[in-house]
Amino acid sequence: MTLIFLEILSYRFFQHALAAAVLTSVLCGIVGTYIVSRRMVFISGGITHTSFGGIGIGYYLGMPPMIGAAVFSVLSALGIEYFSRKGDIRNDSMIAIFWALGMALGILFIFLTPGYAPNLMSYLFGNILTISLVELLALACLTVIIAAAFKLFYRPILYVAFDEEFARTRLIPVQLIKYLMISMIALTIVFSIRVAGIILIISLLTIPQTTANLLTRRFDRIALFSILIGLAGNIGGLILSYYLNIPSGATIILCLVMLFLAVRTIRSWKLLQT
Amino acid sequence: MTKLVELEKITAGYGNQVVLTEVSLTIHERDFLGVIGPNGGGKTTLLRVIIGLLKPLSGSVRYFAEGKDRYNFIGYLPQLMHFDPKFPITAMEVVLSGIMAGNRLIRRVTGKEKMQALQLLEQMGVFHLRDKAIGELSGGERQRLFLCRSIISNPRLLILDEPDTFVDNRFEHDLYAILRELNERMAVIMVSHDIGTISANVKTIACVNRNLHYHRSNIITEQQLAAYDCPIQLITHGNVPHTVLQQHEP
Ligand SMILES: Nc1ncnc2c1ncn2[C@@H]1O[C@H](COP(=O)(O)OP(=O)(O)OP(=O)(O)O)[C@@H](O)[C@H]1O
Numbered sequence: 001m002t003l004i005f006l007e008i009l010s011y012r013f014f015q016h017a018l019a020a021a022v023l024t025s026v027l028c029g030i031v032g033t034y035i036v037s038r039r040m041v042f043i044s045g046g047i048t049h050t051s052f053g054g055i056g057i058g059y060y061l062g063m064p065p066m067i068g069a070a071v072f073s074v075l076s077a078l079g080i081e082y083f084s085r086k087g088d089i090r091n092d093s094m095i096a097i098f099w100a101l102g103m104a105l106g107i108l109f110i111f112l113t114p115g116y117a118p119n120l121m122s123y124l125f126g127n128i129l130t131i132s133l134v135e136l137l138a139l140a141c142l143t144v145i146i147a148a149a150f151k152l153f154y155r156p157i158l159y160v161a162f163d164e165e166f167a168r169t170r171l172i173p174v175q176l177i178k179y180l181m182i183s184m185i186a187l188t189i190v191f192s193i194r195v196a197g198i199i200l201i202i203s204l205l206t207i208p209q210t211t212a213n214l215l216t217r218r219f220d221r222i223a224l225f226s227i228l229i230g231l232a233g234n235i236g237g238l239i240l241s242y243y244l245n246i247p248s249g250a251t252i253i254l255c256l257v258m259l260f261l262a263v264r265t266i267r268s269w270k271l272l273q274t
Numbered sequence: 275m276t277k278l279v280e281l282e283k284i285t286a287g288y289g290n291q292v293v294l295t296e297v298s299l300t301i302h303e304r305d306f307l308g309v310i311g312p313n314g315g316g317k318t319t320l321l322r323v324i325i326g327l328l329k330p331l332s333g334s335v336r337y338f339a340e341g342k343d344r345y346n347f348i349g350y351l352p353q354l355m356h357f358d359p360k361f362p363i364t365a366m367e368v369v370l371s372g373i374m375a376g377n378r379l380i381r382r383v384t385g386k387e388k389m390q391a392l393q394l395l396e397q398m399g400v401f402h403l404r405d406k407a408i409g410e411l412s413g414g415e416r417q418r419l420f421l422c423r424s425i426i427s428n429p430r431l432l433i434l435d436e437p438d439t440f441v442d443n444r445f446e447h448d449l450y451a452i453l454r455e456l457n458e459r460m461a462v463i464m465v466s467h468d469i470g471t472i473s474a475n476v477k478t479i480a481c482v483n484r485n486l487h488y489h490r491s492n493i494i495t496e497q498q499l500a501a502y503d504c505p506i507q508l509i510t511h512g513n514v515p516h517t518v519l520q521q522h523e524p
């Protein structure tokens with residue numbers, strides 16, 4: 001067993017996959033804590049699905065689809081934030097419009113692209129084993145930038161998230177911080193598509209946090225525990241999927257849900273004891 | 275006396291509903307202004323204009339503070355808290371959020387500031403709750419916590435929108451003592467519906483009901499209120515003639 005494990009570790013593609021698993025745990029652990037605390041899960045779902053439009057446009061224009069997705073998602077994220085501020089349309093209805101429009105554009109542009117049809121399944125459900133070195137480096141850069149931003153601006157981020165109006169009275173640039181945060185969410189989502197795919201990605205941003213929230217009610221600790229839980233789920237799922245020869249994204253999510261159920265059960269059992 | 279804020283001919287409202295018309299008001303250092311008026315009269319709207327949270331439709335707001343001073347100018351206790359009770363933040367963090375300001379986004383909280391936060395929590399009687407999550411506190415406990423948050427920065431102008439809601443009688447009594455002490459070094463504007471208490475503690479009164487009438491004393495009569503178009507009932511304590519509010523020792 002250990003021997004086989006050491007053997008797969010020597011494969012370059014597996015090393016890449018493992019590194020991606022570690023990086024996304026850190027990235028999604030931090031950003032997901034912000035998303036869950038601010039109840040932005042639905043917005044994040046919307047941004048995720050609009051990124052599909054970017055992938056389609058990227059294919060159509062012959063540029064790397066991930067770049068198309070990044071540009072398109074950040075723009076839609078800023079758009080969602082902007083329109084939700086104006087407040088003449090219900091927030092969730094507007095997100096649904098972006099959501100559907102993104103998917104529709106994605107399908108249309110991929111249909112219009114001449115030549116071969118790309119493997120949509122890997123975008124929809126993720127395939128961590130196919131991550132390229134460039135994608136891995138980009139993921140590493142984003143992780144470092146976002147972790148540093150959270151470390152440096154932890155308090156303003158936390159306080160604006162908690163009570164925007166009070167932050168305004170302290171002359172904190174609330175709107176700028178909100179635009180930056182939603183852009184970070186968009187980039188995090190796009191860079192994690194390889195791992196879990198458009199459909200499953202929201203789970204990396206919510207299941208570890210919900211599990212962590214069972215154990216603590218402090219923002220910084222939720223982020224830390226989420227990273228650890230994400231690491232366990234991502235690495236466990238990756239190895240399991242390799243041995244059982246089943247899709248990696250889905251296996252990772254099953255591992256995360258199992259962890260959640262385990263923590264919940266242990267916690268309620270402990271609460272019963274006392 | 276040194277001016278702090280000057281409102282000139284402020285007209286303010288929401289959408290096309292005008293709430294305040296041509297209101298002028300100047301706040302000086304060491305003022306203690308009680309703001310009274312009926313529900314929906316525009317008291318909260320006035321405070322939001324003073325703070326800069328609501329842009330007036332016309333008129334000007336001037337702050338007499340420059341540079342670093344401007345960032346630590348106002349401490350605010352809102353009437354309605356619209357925060358998520360499930361938000362993962364502790365009581366202590368909420369108090370510390372009061373010293374954050376636009377010009378010190380990355381500076382760390384010093385040990386001295388932490389001590390100060392703990393002292394305030396102690397003074398407001400919520401020290402034992404410091405590590406609790408905000409959602410686990412009662413209404414009055416939250417109110418005390420937000421009071422700590424509004425004064426920890428030692429602002430030059432403290433603005434309190436109905437600080438006496440949610441809290442019990444004993445704390446209300448303590449609160450006014452604390453406010454009088456704070457008034458030694460900062461101006462205070464306080465909205466309250468408890469006119470008896472207001473007049474006992476403040477130096478001047480403003481009646482807000484679409485217009486603003488400034489009353490240069492802390493004693494006010496029914497007739498004056500009527501003249502100010504401020505339809506509120508005076509609750510007189512004891513057998514004071516019903517025309518005049520009781521006059522307390524300061
Ligand atoms: N965000 C808002 N949007 C639209 N109208 C508003 C808004 N806030 C207040 N109003 C309206 O403005 C008017 C004044 O409201 P304001 O909150 O200033 O009253 P108030 O004097 O503080 O009342 P209360 O004693 O109930 O606190 C009310 O008629 C209210 O309906």
Ligand SMILES: [Mg+2]
Nearest residue numbers: 317318353435
């Ligand atoms: Mg009000």
